[in-house]
Amino acid sequence: MSSAHHYKTVSASQIILKELMVPSYANFGGKVHGGVILSLMDKIAYTCAASHAKSYCVTASVDSVDFMNPVEVGELLTLFASVNYVGHSSMEVGIKVISEDFKQDIVKHTNTSYFTMVAVDEETRQPTAVPGLILETEQQIQRFVMGKLRRQLKRQHHREINQLRQELNQERLLAEVAGERCQLLVEPQAD
Numbered sequence: 630m631s632s633a634h635h636y637k638t639v640s641a642s643q644i645i646l647k648e649l650m651v652p653s654y655a656n657f658g659g660k661v662h663g664g665v666i667l668s669l670m671d672k673i674a675y676t677c678a679a680s681h682a683k684s685y686c687v688t689a690s691v692d693s694v695d696f697m698n699p700v701e702v703g704e705l706l707t708l709f710a711s712v713n714y715v716g717h718s719s720m721e722v723g724i725k726v727i728s729e730d731f732k733q734d735i736v737k738h739t740n741t742s743y744f745t746m747v748a749v750d751e752e753t754r755q756p757t758a759v760p761g762l763i764l765e766t767e768q769q770i771q772r773f774v775m776g777k778l779r780r781q782l783k784r785q786h787h788r789e790i791n792q793l794r795q796e797l798n799q800e801r802l803l804a805e806v807a808g809e810r811c812q813l814l815v816e817p818q819a820d
């Protein structure tokens with residue numbers, strides 16, 4: 630049966646990844662680099678999406694990532710990933726990251742973010758259909774609907790940004806930089 634016509638449960642591709650934060654992950658301030666955490670998030674997003682799609686996937690977009698708490702060397706990072714929503718070839722993977730300080734028995738929520746992964750046919754390099762989702766719990770239904778709404782909002786946001794870019798003329802550029810912390814060494818030109 631083609632992927633477009635079959636459905637899989639959310640739990641079939643749910644994944645947990647644990648990684649100890651070793652000293653080589655630290656930045657100059659002694660905390661773990663944000664990039665290390667982003668890289669682990671990308672890795673688990675790929676694994677979760679590829680497991681649902683049973684095909685090669687690419688990262689199409691990453692929602693904003695707000696780090697709520699610093700992660701210290703020596704802590705155990707745990708990432709939880711789950712496919713929230715599927716379109717035709719795209720999947721929204723929700724990722725929650727927590728860090729655990731064993732010595733003090735403290736668990737902190739580091740961040741939650743959403744990756745859009747697209748299944749790609751390895752021969753044609755074109756997006757390819759992914760299975761639908763079987764929603765078994767109220768939480769899964771809520772996540773699915775929120776994923777759908779986030780996708781609509783992102784599309785609307787892209788349209789608005791493009792519209793703004795088209796509307797930028799010299800007068801608007803000058804008005805927008807007025808009062809900002811910048812000095813102009815050239816006359817602004819609209820695209």
Ligand SMILES: CC(C)(COP(=O)(O)OP(=O)(O)OC[C@H]1O[C@@H](n2cnc3c(N)ncnc32)[C@H](O)[C@@H]1OP(=O)(O)O)[C@@H](O)C(=O)NCCC(=O)NCCS
Pocket residue numbers: 687688689690715716717718719720745747749756
């Ligand atoms: C993602 C990619 C495959 C989409 O290809 P495309 O030719 O634009 O394909 P389409 O317009 O048919 O879109 C395919 C799907 O991707 C989604 N999509 C495309 N660009 C997107 C974006 N920026 N954000 C979220 N979803 C996106 C579309 O909504 C569509 O979803 P659907 O099939 O569920 O309706 C292509 O842009 C790509 O290969 N990008 C590079 C990805 C990559 O290399 N990532 C790693 C960076 S190091």
